[in-house]
Amino acid sequence: MIKAIEVNNLKKMYGDMTAVNKITFDVKRGELFAFLGENGAGKSTTINMLSTILTKTSGEALIMGKELGKEDDAIRKEIGIVFQNSVLDKKLTVKQNLLTRGAYYGFGKKDITERLDDFWEEFNLKEIWNRKYENLSGGQRRRVDIARALLHKPSILFLDEPTTGLDPMSRKMVWDYINHLRKEEKLTIFLTTHYMEETAEADNVVIMDKGSIIAEGSPAELKSRYTAKKLIWYTDACDRHRQIIEQANVSKYKYEADHYNISMDSGITEFVWNNRDIIKDFEIIKGTMDDVFLALTGKEMVGANG
Amino acid sequence: MAKLRGLSGLIKRNMLVFITNKGSIFFSMLTPLILLVLYILFLKKTFLTPLENATAELGNLISSGDMDQFVNGLLLTGIISTALLTIPYNALEVMVKDREDTTYYDMISTPVSRAEVIMSYFIAAVMTAFIQVMLVMACGLGMLAINGKVYLEITDILMLSGLVFLGTVSSTAIFMLLMMFIKSMSTSSALMGILSAVSGFVVGAYIPLSEFGEKIQNVCNLIPATCVTILIRNRLTGGTLNHMNENIGGLDNGMFADSMKEIFTFNSYVFGRNWELKQTLLYIIIITVISVGAISIIYPKIYNKR
Numbered sequence: 001m002i003k004a005i006e007v008n009n010l011k012k013m014y015g016d017m018t019a020v021n022k023i024t025f026d027v028k029r030g031e032l033f034a035f036l037g038e039n040g041a042g043k044s045t046t047i048n049m050l051s052t053i054l055t056k057t058s059g060e061a062l063i064m065g066k067e068l069g070k071e072d073d074a075i076r077k078e079i080g081i082v083f084q085n086s087v088l089d090k091k092l093t094v095k096q097n098l099l100t101r102g103a104y105y106g107f108g109k110k111d112i113t114e115r116l117d118d119f120w121e122e123f124n125l126k127e128i129w130n131r132k133y134e135n136l137s138g139g140q141r142r143r144v145d146i147a148r149a150l151l152h153k154p155s156i157l158f159l160d161e162p163t164t165g166l167d168p169m170s171r172k173m174v175w176d177y178i179n180h181l182r183k184e185e186k187l188t189i190f191l192t193t194h195y196m197e198e199t200a201e202a203d204n205v206v207i208m209d210k211g212s213i214i215a216e217g218s219p220a221e222l223k224s225r226y227t228a229k230k231l232i233w234y235t236d237a238c239d240r241h242r243q244i245i246e247q248a249n250v251s252k253y254k255y256e257a258d259h260y261n262i263s264m265d266s267g268i269t270e271f272v273w274n275n276r277d278i279i280k281d282f283e284i285i286k287g288t289m290d291d292v293f294l295a296l297t298g299k300e301m302v303g304a305n306g
Numbered sequence: 307m308a309k310l311r312g313l314s315g316l317i318k319r320n321m322l323v324f325i326t327n328k329g330s331i332f333f334s335m336l337t338p339l340i341l342l343v344l345y346i347l348f349l350k351k352t353f354l355t356p357l358e359n360a361t362a363e364l365g366n367l368i369s370s371g372d373m374d375q376f377v378n379g380l381l382l383t384g385i386i387s388t389a390l391l392t393i394p395y396n397a398l399e400v401m402v403k404d405r406e407d408t409t410y411y412d413m414i415s416t417p418v419s420r421a422e423v424i425m426s427y428f429i430a431a432v433m434t435a436f437i438q439v440m441l442v443m444a445c446g447l448g449m450l451a452i453n454g455k456v457y458l459e460i461t462d463i464l465m466l467s468g469l470v471f472l473g474t475v476s477s478t479a480i481f482m483l484l485m486m487f488i489k490s491m492s493t494s495s496a497l498m499g500i501l502s503a504v505s506g507f508v509v510g511a512y513i514p515l516s517e518f519g520e521k522i523q524n525v526c527n528l529i530p531a532t533c534v535t536i537l538i539r540n541r542l543t544g545g546t547l548n549h550m551n552e553n554i555g556g557l558d559n560g561m562f563a564d565s566m567k568e569i570f571t572f573n574s575y576v577f578g579r580n581w582e583l584k585q586t587l588l589y590i591i592i593i594t595v596i597s598v599g600a601i602s603i604i605y606p607k608i609y610n611k612r
Contacts, residue, residue, distance in 0.1 A: 051415045076417050087412035089319070091326040100322070103315020104416040152416075 003062070004029045004156050004188040005050065010059035012045050012211075019045045021211040022059065027190060027204070029155075032182055034199040035192040036293070037208035043192040044084060046208075047158050050190075051081050064155050077105070080149030084160040086141055090134035094125065094144050097133055098151065105152040115151055122180065123147050139170030146177055156188045157181065163195060175201075196289040205289075209297050219289060226295040227287020231262040231272065234281035244275055312418040316426030321434050323400050331438075334396035337502045338385040338442065341511055345381045349512065353377045356514075356569050360562055367557070368550050375454045376550065379543035380570060382446040384511025386542075387535035389439045390473040391505045395481050395498060397431035402485055402494045414609070424605040428482055436474045443470060457545030466541050473534035476590050479597035480530065486601065486608050509535040515571045527574040530593045533586045540572055540583060 005027035012020040020042040027033040035043045048054040050061060052072040061068040064078045088097045102112035120126060123143045128136055133144065142162060149157055159178065163171040179201070181187045191202065199205045200219050207215045207222075215222060228251055235241060237255045245253050245262060248271050253262040264271065272279055324330055341349075354377050361368045404410040413423045443466065450456050458466075488494050506512045509532050515523055526532050551563040567573065574581040574589075581589070 048411070053411050053415050073417055076415060079415070081412075081415055083408075083411060085408070087407070087409045089323050089326075089409075092319075092322055096319075096322055100315050100319035101412070101416075103311045103318070104413065104418050106309065106311045106417065108311065 002029050003027065004031070004064060005033075005190065006060075006062040007050070008060045010046070010049065010061055011057045012042075012049055012054065013057045018211050020049070023206075023208070023211075023213050025206050025213065025216060027156075027188060029188050030182075030186045031203040032178075032189045032191065032201060034202035034205045035190070035208065036194070036196070036199055036205055036289070037192075038194060038297075041208040042211040043208060044160055045211075047081070047160050047190070047192060051079055051158055052076055077152065078155045079158060080152065080154035080156070081158040082142070082145045082149045082160065082162050084164065086133075086145050088133050088141075088144060088148060091132060093130050093132055094128050094136075095130055097144065098148055101148050102151045107152070112151060115153065116147070119147060119150065123177070137170070138166045139173050142166065142170065142174050143177065146174070146181075150181070154187075156190060159189060159191045161192055161194065163193070163198065196293060199289050207293065207296060214296050215292070222289070222292045223287045225292075227291040228263040228265050229268050229287065230285040231260075231264060231268055232283045232285060233260040233262060233279055234258055235260065235279070241278070244278070309422075312416075313422045313426055313429075316413065316418060316422060317430045317433070320400050320426055320430035323403075324397050324430070324434050330396050330399065333498070334393040334438070335389065335442075337388045337392045337505055340502075341381070341384050341388055341506055344512070345384075350377055350381070352513070353380055357566070360565055364554055364558065364562065367554050368562075369553075371454045372546060372550050372553070375450065375456070376543055376546045376566075378450055378453060379546055380539065381511075382443070382450065383535060383539045383542050384506065384509065385446060386439060386443050386470065386538055387473070387509040387531060388505045388511055389442050390435070390470065390477050390534060391509070391531050392498075392502060393435040393438050394431050394474055394478040395485075395501055397434045398427065398478065398481050398485050399491065399494055399498075400430070401427040401482075402488050403491055405488075406490050410609075420606065420609040421602075424486075424601065424609060428478060428601070431478045431482070432474050435478065436471055439470050439474060440467065443467075457549050458542075459545075462541050462545065466538060469534060469538050469541065472587075472590060472594075473531065473538070476530045476534060476594040476597075479594050479601065483597050483600055483604070486604060505531070508532055510571055511535075514569050515575075516569050524576055527571075527576045527581075530590045533574055533590050536571060536574055536586055537583060537590075539570065543570075544572075 003026050007026070008024050009022045010020060010024070011018070011022050023042075023046065035046065037043050045054065049056050050063060050068065052068070052075055056069060063075045066074045066078065068075065088101075092100075098116065099109060099112055102115070107115070116125060123146070125144075125147060128140055128144070133141065136144065146162075162178075163174050166174065175198070178189060178191075182189055191198070193199065202219060205217065205219055205222060206213055215226065217225065237260075241260065245260060249264060249267050251263045251265055253260055255261075268284055272282060272284075354373065357373050357377065361373070410423060414420055447456065447458070447463075485494065488497070508526050508529055510526070515526055515532070518526070547563055547566055551560065554562055573583070574586045
């Protein structure tokens with residue numbers, strides 16, 4: 001598959017401080033690519049470099065086949081960005097915001113309204129068209145931010161922590177739009193987030209820590225590589241049960257309230273089968289992306305599950 | 307056409323952001339409003355006293371109506387001149403705010419160039435300030451006409467409009483050079499406070515500059531805004547002064563008009579010599595051109611993020 005983004009040894013330094021340290025990765029066309037990491041991991045700096053806002057210190061990157069640093073004008077036509085903090089004007093109406101932004105790409109009013117027709121219904125723009133941006137709810141604002149990023153029909157949509165600070169309902173709404181864009185518009189989506197569960201939908205995930213990539217793969221690959229399956233065995237705590245667990249290939253276990261929480265690297269099904277006479281009530285849980293991050297960095301994500 | 311749309315979109319956006327912020331508009335007019343209030347309370351008397359003293363021996367040759375119109379003209383000069391400082395400054399605060407909020411990332415990640423971004427701030431500030439100051443001047447001239455006879459020809463009005471335009475461009479260029487280095491609105495607001503307090507004195511709106519010592523006069527007369535004020539003062543009150551001089555009929559060998567011109571600074575007085583009005587005009591143009599040149603050299607260092 002042709003690549004939408006190819007990054008090779010990309011580096012960004014501020015004085016002596018390395019913000020992004022020789023990262024290399026690819027993003028395939030039409031894929032949802034997630035960039036995961038804590039605040040300050042280098043996610044936004046990477047997006048700002050790839051979107052031509054910041055200049056790179058060294059390394060190469062191709063965006064839709066165009067070379068970063070040499071074909072920046074062409075790159076800017078290919079990308080749309082939803083910034084972490086909205087960059088639309090609060091005192092202006094949705095209409096004023098979108099019409100002025102469309103002009104940046106050389107579009108007249110007619111071109112912009114034609115383009116907006118594509119997602120007029122989907123984004124429910126009609127009801128908020130003449131309202132000031134500052135008077136919109138968090139979810140509505142994000143909707144307008146995404147509409148603004150799509151005005152010029154970009155090939156790649158960068159979403160820099162698009163759901164941070166949103167309530168669960170607004171987050172779901174934003175994700176419905178993202179999934180729509182991905183499935184219906186076949187858009188390449190480059191997402192940064194620190195919400196672990198948001199990476200579950202991604203085709204590929206890159207985890208960053210202190211400016212470097214520490215792991216990369218599909219969510220399933222990362223989970224199988226860095227986490228153990230868990231067996232939740234609902235039973236009473238007793239010496240016999242403990243004995244059975246300790247004799248098996250168990251990496252760690254503990255008793256919590258009414259069940260044993262048992263982590264096993266392999267052989268979980270065999271263990272259950274072999275002890276089917278006493279294991280009556282159980283569930284098998286795969287590792288989560290939280291566990292992946294914890295295993296890789298030794299720290300829990302701030303805002304995880306939030 | 308597309309390029310032009312980009313620039314016009316930026317200009318329109320910057321103007322909309324300024325005019326939809328009622329607080330900004332109010333604060334940009336605060337110094338001229340304070341001047342008007344002070345004039346009504348006591349400044350008018352301060353300005354009339356030297357006039358009455360000078361005409362004491364001339365009996366009824368000069369009407370009190372003409373003296374009133376002359377002093378009103380001086381006030382209007384002060385209002386226009388302070389507005390020429392505070393309005394462009396406030397209009398340029400859009401640039402500072404965009405920098406503080408990183409809103410300009412939204413511009414520089416589109417096909418518009420960084421040069422167009424900085425040019426758009428300049429043009430938007432000039433346009434909004436010019437329109438606003440012209441409205442102030444129109445209201446002021448209307449009040450003068452209601453109050454008594456106005457000795458202004460159409461050419462004087464056109465010349466005044468030209469001077470307002472020159473003053474707007476000059477102030478915008480000089481402030482932009484300064485404000486490109488300001489990163490936060492708190493710093494900008496602090497400077498605005500200083501500007502509001504000082505501007506009325508610098509252009510001789512509160513007290514005639516001739517009241518100050520020679521060193522201070524030298525400094526003030528080198529400030530382009532003061533030079534613009536001198537040119538506006540000549541155009542706006544010169545007709546009334548000539549009319550009063552004609553009424554005296556040469557009895558004083560022109561001493562009254564000369565002393566008024568000296569007291570109320572009708573010519574720039576720099577290092578012991580009076581500048582011709584043409585020299586003053588040339589000086590303003592040179593400083594403006596140098597400022598614009600400096601902006602074009604400095605902006606890439608600030609807006610091309612390293």
